[in-house]
Amino acid sequence: MLEIRNVHKSFGNNEILKGVNLTVDKGDVVVILGPSGSGKTTLLRCINFLERADQGTATFDDMTVDLHKANKKEVLAVRKKSAFVFQNYNLFNNKTALENVAEGLIIGRKIPKEEAYKISREALDKVGLSNKYDSYPSQLSGGQQQRVGIARAVALNPDVILFDEPTSALDPELVGEVLEVMKEIAREGTTMIVVTHEMGFAKDVAKKVIFMDGGNIVEEGTPHDIFVTPKEERTRKFLRRVLPGEYDYEI
Amino acid sequence: MNSSFINTEFLIDTFFVALSGVPIALLVTAVALAIALPIGFFLALSRINEIPVLNGFTKVYVSFVRGTPLIIQIFVLYSILPLILAGIFERYEIDFPIYEVNPLWYAFVIFSFNTAAILVEVFRSALKTVNAGQLEAAYSVGLTTSQAYRRIIIPQMLVSTMPNLCTATINLIKATSLGYAISLQEITLKAKVAANVGYNYLEAYIDIFIVYLILCITVEYLFKVFEKRLSRYKAVATA
Numbered sequence: 350m351l352e353i354r355n356v357h358k359s360f361g362n363n364e365i366l367k368g369v370n371l372t373v374d375k376g377d378v379v380v381i382l383g384p385s386g387s388g389k390t391t392l393l394r395c396i397n398f399l400e401r402a403d404q405g406t407a408t409f410d411d412m413t414v415d416l417h418k419a420n421k422k423e424v425l426a427v428r429k430k431s432a433f434v435f436q437n438y439n440l441f442n443n444k445t446a447l448e449n450v451a452e453g454l455i456i457g458r459k460i461p462k463e464e465a466y467k468i469s470r471e472a473l474d475k476v477g478l479s480n481k482y483d484s485y486p487s488q489l490s491g492g493q494q495q496r497v498g499i500a501r502a503v504a505l506n507p508d509v510i511l512f513d514e515p516t517s518a519l520d521p522e523l524v525g526e527v528l529e530v531m532k533e534i535a536r537e538g539t540t541m542i543v544v545t546h547e548m549g550f551a552k553d554v555a556k557k558v559i560f561m562d563g564g565n566i567v568e569e570g571t572p573h574d575i576f577v578t579p580k581e582e583r584t585r586k587f588l589r590r591v592l593p594g595e596y597d598y599e600i
Numbered sequence: 601m602n603s604s605f606i607n608t609e610f611l612i613d614t615f616f617v618a619l620s621g622v623p624i625a626l627l628v629t630a631v632a633l634a635i636a637l638p639i640g641f642f643l644a645l646s647r648i649n650e651i652p653v654l655n656g657f658t659k660v661y662v663s664f665v666r667g668t669p670l671i672i673q674i675f676v677l678y679s680i681l682p683l684i685l686a687g688i689f690e691r692y693e694i695d696f697p698i699y700e701v702n703p704l705w706y707a708f709v710i711f712s713f714n715t716a717a718i719l720v721e722v723f724r725s726a727l728k729t730v731n732a733g734q735l736e737a738a739y740s741v742g743l744t745t746s747q748a749y750r751r752i753i754i755p756q757m758l759v760s761t762m763p764n765l766c767t768a769t770i771n772l773i774k775a776t777s778l779g780y781a782i783s784l785q786e787i788t789l790k791a792k793v794a795a796n797v798g799y800n801y802l803e804a805y806i807d808i809f810i811v812y813l814i815l816c817i818t819v820e821y822l823f824k825v826f827e828k829r830l831s832r833y834k835a836v837a838t839a
Contacts, residue, residue, distance in 0.1 A: 399736050425742060433740035439733035443755045454749060457742025485833045505741060515642050 350375040351509055352541065356405030356416060365391045366402070367564035373509060375559075376538045380551040384587060385563035389544040390436075392561070393511045396542075398424045411506055429442040429458065432502035434547075436514040437483050438494040440501075446473060447482040450501045458505070470555055472504035473497070476530045476574030496530055503534055510534075510545040548592055552576055562582045608818045611803040618807040621787035622815065624704070625776045628786070632711035632772060639712075640719025647724050658720060664701040665717035671778050675711050678703075711772060715784050721794050726761040727753070759831045766823035770816045775811070789813050 353371040361559055373379050381389045388528045394400040395416055396407055402416035409430045412569075414423045432453075440449050450469035454460045460468070473479060476496040495515055502510045515531065516524045530549050535541060535554050545551065551558050551572060558575040560568045560583075568574075568581045576592075579585050643661075646654035665673070686698045730753050736747035780789035788808055795804035 360724060397740055399739065421744075425744070425821075429740045432708075435733060435737060435740075437731075437733055439731070439737035441734060441737065441752050443752065445833075450739075452751070453741025453743070487834060501741065584813050 350410060352408040352547040353392075353396060354406045354449045355410070356392060356395055357403045358395055359403055363377060365564055366395070366405075369385060369405075369561075369564070369566055370573075371542075371559070371566070373540060373542060375508075375540055377556040378535045378541045378543065378554050379557045379559060380555040381416065381542065381544045381559045381561055382546075382548075382587070382599065385568075387561040388564045389561050390513050392543065393433070393513050393544055397431055397501070397511055398427060400435070405488045415417055418566075425595060429505075431506040432505045432507040432510045434498050434512045434515050436497070436503050436517050436545055438486070438491070438518070440494055441488050446478060446484050446497045447490070448505045449486070449497055453505050460510075468504050472500035473502065475533070476500045490523060491519045492526045495519065495523075499527070499534070501528055502526075503539070512541060512545065513544065514544050516545065516547060546591070548576075560587065562587070606806075607798075607803055611807060614800070614804050615638040615807045615810065616789055618787050618804070618811045621785060621790040622811065624784065624786045625773060625779075625815070628704070628707045628711055628776045628779065628784070629773050631708045633769065635708070635712035636715035636719050640718040641723050643720045644723035644727060645714070647720065647728055656747045658798070660719045662720050665714055669753065670714060670775055670780060670833045672776055673714060674710050674781055676705055677713065681706065682708065706782055707776070707779050707784050711776065713781045714775070715768065716783055718771075719765075722761060722764040722768055723757070725733050725764070726757045729760040750779045755830070759827065759834065762823055762827040762830065766820060766827075769819055773815055773819065774812060779809070785799065815826045821839070 350370075352359050353369065356366050357411045358366040364535040368540075369388070369392055372394070377587070379393070383389050391400060398416075398419065405416040407414055407427065409427065412426065412430075413551055414427055420429070424551040440446075441452060442453060447466065447469050450472050451462075451465045452520070454465035454468060455462055469484065473482060474557075476499055478493060478496055478500065479498075481493060484493075486497070489497065499510075499515070512531070515600060516527050519527060524547070528547060531541070531543070531550065533552055543550070543555075553572075557569060558572050559566055560575060560581070562583050568579060568584045575584065576588065578586060627641070643658045645651075646657050682698050682701070686695075688694075689696050689698060734752050735745075735757065737746055738752045739745075743751070776784070776786055777788040779786045780792060783789065791804040791808050791811075792801075795801045
């Protein structure tokens, strides 16, 4: 359904992505792990054209775009097929929760207002915020803001939702509610690419886990492949750092 | 002749003379703002996005305006503009009495030129207060750049623009008093002309003070009301 081919990206002399390939099937939850600076976030941002790749292609079903040369129309087309959940939520500060969700529907997709608000209310209900329609982001907790962020992505009904470390900016006690919502939409069959440091989420929900390091995909497989029987030394080292106790136990 | 320190009767009469200059002062202010607001905004964008040529031009323009006294800008533009225009008109054989043009037109040009440069900096700092993530989020839900600016960035930017825009507007209103140098029929000129007759300068100056004070306090109040309305989304504390 989504095929990413040979993505390269440098910032100045610093090569962040060195030819990354990635295939995502419909309904899959793909979790990308890796140390900071490994290019996970940059990869997601390149798919959504928040960053211009130096090279590479993305194929959504029958539409292939060049991630470097795409014109405005192609960029908009790709953004219509994908949605993005940001680490810092990035809710529109001047809009209420409901308006945040509806904005992309009304302006981006030209859906009539009435219908857009109906879809938006349903999306907010789904993330458990049916009593916060009219709250501004400044009135919401981090966890609630991120749930609005997820509702904003879900409402667009995209082919794939890209999650960029959605819980990294949250207070620890608020992480759970956001992961719960993500699990819920994963169960409904939403295609998701998730960059995260939540190993529990990766183990429980991922169809495929990808380990990235130094701008390359080092290893990919099922959660079992990666967490229990990692083949690459770099993967093992990383896991030892992030899950010290569990790793010893698994050995 | 009134022997007291202040000629009260003249003070009151001249107050209304000064007041009759208010429409011109406000007209110049309004026109200058109307021209300078879009120019200032787009030049600010060109500074922030580092658009080649325009960025450099804007830097020089802003430094020039900020680094020279307004009264000298007025004198220079007032002398140079007619010369240039006369040259152009002569060349294309257009019969236009360039030296009889109402100074109001010069005032429009001069104050727009000056205010646009001030507003570049006002908008530039205001644009920087809006997090880059807001634009990215707008892109990610399928908005184009102009939609994102219209619906997300500018409404947020305006809130932090208001205090500085208010200062700029008030400075502009006060600066129109320099229009007397090019015989603009505004507050200061009218009051001074009235004072010339009997040397009642002190009374005239007091009147001028009062008129500007009333004008500026009113403008300040209007800006406050508007700012409050714009920042509704911020007003409420976190629950």
